[in-house]
Amino acid sequence: MTKRILKPIEDPLWLKLLLGGVTIGFIAILLLLPLVLVFKEALAGGLGGFWTSMTEPDALASVRLSLIAAGIAVPLNTVFGIAAAWAIAKYDFPAKTFLVTLIDLPFSVSPVVAGLVYVLVFGMQGWLGPTLVDHNVHILFALPAIVLVTIFVTFPFVARELIPLMVDQGRDEEEAAATLGASGFQTFLRVTLPNIKWGLLYGVLLCNARALGEFGAVSVVSGHIRGVTNTMPLHVQLLYDNYDYAGAFTVAALLAMLALLTLALKSVLEWRYADELAAAHRH
């Protein structure tokens, strides 16, 4: 029998067990347990209770509002994200690094601050607020402001996913397409888009998850009008503050299910298109 020799970079068993145990314990207590508890509380009154809370008009209104806000913000950010990534990856211009930094801004600014900025611009004490109200245009405490802050907060997701992918792929294929007689639009549809489609879908999923879950920025601009300007996260807080725990956990469970669905889709994509996505993750 030969004695098992440790490789130079191999750690002793006790250390591996310790690190593994801490990681699993951490995930279990901080991530899984809360998730399980959300569903347990939501179902505390049985399936019937869950159904009653879910179909309550204000809860349904919050689901609808969240879906509308995400439904507008996500497609727009998909277009903005593709445009920004295209400009950065395919062209050379002086302010490029500055633009990349700017795209990351929503990640580094607290969402509450983002919300307050919109209040400053569109509020009654703000720059545009009085003029807009004179013309009967309502932005703050209405759908437009909710959509605007959601766009702001979720802007980086698609662009961040695409920039490294498109930089990595270079402009060779687009140049080849041009010499073969393709127009800019034909090149985009037939060459660029197919090359980025999985990275794009991945970015859109992340963008959508955040758009549905955003709390801070939306909270500042929504006005919290029950059944009118409360998105799902805001409605959860309102129910919770009113001691309606069954209702709060029901809507929270719905949000959690949307998150789990996103995770599942993301895993399927990662598993099915591992090679194509690998290039996108060399950040």
Add this chain to the structure above:
Amino acid sequence: MSLNVDSVTKKFRRFPALNGASFVAPQGSFVSLLGPSGSGKTTLLRILGGLEFADSGMVRFADLNWLDMPARTRNAGFVFQQYALFRHMSVADNIAFGLKVRPRNKRPSAADIRNRVTELLALVQLPGLEDRYPSQLSGGQRQRVALARALAIEPRMLLLDEPFGALDAKVRKELRADLRRIHDHAGVTTVFVTHDQEEAFAVADLVAVMKDGRIEQYGAPADMRRNPRTPFVSEFLSA
């Protein structure tokens, strides 16, 4: 109907890449741009292909003011060193690309396109590889597909940027001979960039030796070997 390149200059930011390059190539000739790395070969070729813009100078080809035309209307086939095949398309779709993006009234029928692809694959000696993807091909095979793709548009000019640079010596020799055969068959004007003087002399009718963004000497290989005009040229040819 000749290619007339006249005093073309190009700066990148402040750095000059081309300092007034001029040469004249008769219709249907095979010209090689030869020179060390950084001498401006790629820049000149990309200007001819419409992928880069000259700061000053003129290029006339077949009575066309060549530099005023966008790349997509020049009908000049371009072959890149790194192949630049469309990675998500099969070999057949790569080759058919230039035909499929034509406006409807000039686009061949699906059956004609299929036949043309088969023909071109035979011409570059890769029959039957229609359904492969670029990632399933060797370097030499990829470059043959790139050549077939460039020929599919029936180009009036063929531009190649060190197309065999990434391949081993044996494959280079085979491809070089095939390229010359295809050039003669298609009757195009070809500009071929290389830093390998043996390759340039073996394949081209006319060689332009480049240095620091200028053409040091231009002529037929035999004349140039007999009569190198500058120390740089004689040194470069004996290297």
